[in-house]
Amino acid sequence: MNAFEALAQDARDYAARYGVSHAEALQRLRAQEDSVATTDRIREEYRGRFAGMALEHRPAFRIVVLLTGEEAVPDRLIKAAGTDVPVLFRTGAAATQEQVVASIRRDQAAIRAMLRNPPGLGHDPRTGALVVAVSGADADDYRAAGMQARLEALTGVPVRFMAVDRQEDLSVEGGARLVGVADGRRYTCTAGFAVTDGISHGIVTAAHCPDDISVIGTDGGATSLAFKGQWGWSYRDVQVHLSATPLKPLFYADSAKSVIRPVTSWRNRASMRAGDVVCHRGETTGYSCAEVEYTDFAPSGDLCGGPCAPTWVTVAGPVCKGGDSGAPVFNGTIAFGIVKGASYRKDGTCNFYYYMSTDFLPEGWRLLHE
Structure with missing residues (x-):
């Protein structure tokens, strides 16, 4: 699957979610990514007043910038993926981001x-x-x-x-099934993205998954992955498992694991915006897409080896469940991060999940990409 086909798949989900044509959905997702550099510049332009930014998808696709102070800023149009995207400025916020x-x-x-x-x-x-x-x-x-x-x-x-009713942690190619045993219990997690330190190749998943794990292939066969290291505190929840053979920068991007996408790039956390549409492929829930809610979030409790730093990104439900830990978060062929945990309602349905940005991969390790 190439980059165009990957985005076209996500556009089908977008079209159904927002009630627009597939062509319009594809155009909006292109504009979403193509507008990042411009919104980064806007963030810097109003750095002393910047209170927040969000993409809106209804009633139309647009970007809203929140500023402190009462001095008005004229709205503007920006070019993104060949289309005009409105940028609306709202003032009066009491504090900056x-x-x-x-x-x-x-x-x-x-x-x-x-x-x-x-x-x-x-x-x-x-x-x-x-x-x-x-x-x-x-x-x-x-x-x-x-x-x-x-x-x-x-x-x-x-x-x-x-x-929120209650909040808790979620108990080869990226998106593959990982199984392991810890404390006498069998656990399921999801493989994230392929990484390298320039010498070895490995797969990342969540640090709270078992150290001793195997990847389960589509034929049901299990391949043991050697544990390299674990980083699970404050702003991180990631561990690396080594592959005995070189890996390609590929991940599963559908529930049936019949569609494989390449990683071509990544998005840094500082450039994330509320309203960005991202997708994830978890072993339990399969493939789904939803909007980013918060880009600076500290999960509750002591899920990060103590209190969490406000560096996690939340994504709206309704799709998340245990077993998705470590799952790749992406849009098209662009990597965003790996799933850490989620907040659930009393009936077990999903409020939101949150992920660790690829910014926080362990030192010396980087994403494999085309």
């Missing part, structure tokens, strides 16, 4: 101490607020007790509670 993320890093311990359970914390690029993700019951109690005002006084930035 940089200020909100700094408050998470600085005040996370104090926030955790003020609440019953360690919350998830993130920057909302659509409103500019510090999002505190807690259970629905806790959210009601905290609002009634005036906790929002107390947290705003502590952090110096606007705060919004987000109610």
Whole structure:
């Protein structure tokens, strides 16, 4: 499958999701990627006022930039993949993105101490607020007790509670089935992308997966992969397993594992935007696409060898489940990261999943790509 065919597959999902033609969906996904360099420049242009950025897909495809202060900025049109994309500027945010993320890093311990359970914390690029993700019951109690005002006084930035039922960690080619045994139990994870250190080739998956794993081929055969190393703290959840033979930069991109895509490039986390449509291929859930919600998120609890850094990217449900850990996150042939965990509702359905950006691959290792 070449890059055009890969994007065409994702466009079919996009067309169904947003009720547009396949041709329009394909054009929008091209514009999504082609606009990254321009939105990076806009972010830098308004660095002192930048409070957030989001792609919108309804009622039309456009980019919304949130700024602090009241000085108006004229809207503009940018060229992306041969089409005009509106960029709308909204002012009046109370804090910049940089200020909100700094408050998470600085005040996370104090926030955790003020609440019953360690919350998830993130920057909302659509409103500019510090999002505190807690259970629905806790959210009601905290609002009634005036906790929002107390947290705003502590952090110096606007705060919004987000109610989630419960949040927990998700317990060759990328996207392949990985199985292993730890503590006497058998676990399933998903292979991420192929990597190299310039000498060896390997596959990455999540660090919380078993160290002793085998990759299961489409014929059902198992091939053991040698454990190289594990990096699982703060901003990372990744381990490398070595292949005895050279690998190609390929990953599965459909539920049946009949479609293989190449990796041609990657997107850095700093260039991610809310509303970006990304896809993942998990061993349990198969292939699906959804919108990025938060680009600066710290999952709840102590899932990162202690508190997590606000470096994780969340993607909206409804598709995620245990066994997807390590799964490749991508659009077309561009790699974004590997799945770490998810937040579930009481009925087991998915609120959102979150992934580690390829920015944080272990030192010395890089993506294989064409």
